[in-house]
Amino acid sequence: MVEKSCGLDFEQSTFCFSKIAFHGYDSIKSENSLKDLTGTTFQIFNFLLGLLPQSNRLIISKENTLLICLMKLKLGLTYSSLSSFFSIHRTTVSRVFSSQKCKHLIFWPCKSTIIETLPEVFKKNYPNCRCIIDCTEIRTEQPKTVEQRVCMYSHYKGGYTIKVLVAITPNGMVSFLSKSYGGRSSESYITNDSGFLNKLEPGDQVLADKGFPGIKTGVDDQNSILVIPPMLHNGRFTEEEVLSTSNVAGVRIHIERLFARLKTFNILNKITSDLLVYIDNILFMCCVFMFIF
Numbered sequence: 589m590v591e592k593s594c595g596l597d598f599e600q601s602t603f604c605f606s607k608i609a610f611h612g613y614d615s616i617k618s619e620n621s622l623k624d625l626t627g628t629t630f631q632i633f634n635f636l637l638g639l640l641p642q643s644n645r646l647i648i649s650k651e652n653t654l655l656i657c658l659m660k661l662k663l664g665l666t667y668s669s670l671s672s673f674f675s676i677h678r679t680t681v682s683r684v685f686s687s688q689k690c691k692h693l694i695f696w697p698c699k700s701t702i703i704e705t706l707p708e709v710f711k712k713n714y715p716n717c718r719c720i721i722d723c724t725e726i727r728t729e730q731p732k733t734v735e736q737r738v739c740m741y742s743h744y745k746g747g748y749t750i751k752v753l754v755a756i757t758p759n760g761m762v763s764f765l766s767k768s769y770g771g772r773s774s775e776s777y778i779t780n781d782s783g784f785l786n787k788l789e790p791g792d793q794v795l796a797d798k799g800f801p802g803i804k805t806g807v808d809d810q811n812s813i814l815v816i817p818p819m820l821h822n823g824r825f826t827e828e829e830v831l832s833t834s835n836v837a838g839v840r841i842h843i844e845r846l847f848a849r850l851k852t853f854n855i856l857n858k859i860t861s862d863l864l865v866y867i868d869n870i871l872f873m874c875c876v877f878m879f880i881f
Contacts, residue, residue, distance in 0.1 A: 648684065
């Protein structure tokens, strides 16, 4: 008996499936397909391709190198899944992904640039705002060692996390990203330890939430100004304190929106143990690509 599949005999069906198999970048014929896999357009993909350094040691094309990185970030696929897609060994996928660097694409702009690009909403209440800061937490698998579990357990999230400090300019650009810390670390400790305070200049305003009172001394030492919502005293806020809280919240919403966009990268849904050693590089790539996608 001749097997039937989609109205074709077995030999024809085999030929049909071989034609539609995935062959990496060469298989992507439409912009919708590229967007589904990477979140980018062909124009953006080609721009990113131009940023990749030349290498004579690549065993796969530059196009597939970039495609692997973007699919890993956007879809959160495992190394084994990607190795099947691209017909290469799992360790090759791991090496390709972990070797990509983009740290030079996040930088601290000069004060004159900040002033020139200051949005109108900041000019009235925070004309000297240099940045808005906050920490975000990314869930991870349970670490293998007791020491790691103690360091990474977050009571706030009720699980194991890594935590990073992010600073954005008033116009929304990421201007500082700390290294990763265990979820047990406080916001104030991370800020004081990360080197962020050394970037401040006299007169800079730093906007933060109520979790950062422990950095006031460090900010003052730089002759800068920490702006946080007022603390509650005597059970109620004064009218002036309510207005101050509203003003800070109105501009801090930008960093909350950035964190929401950051979490659209499925790789950050839960960091697996094998990715922990690359987490700083992963977060850098996500922060850079977030503004390109």
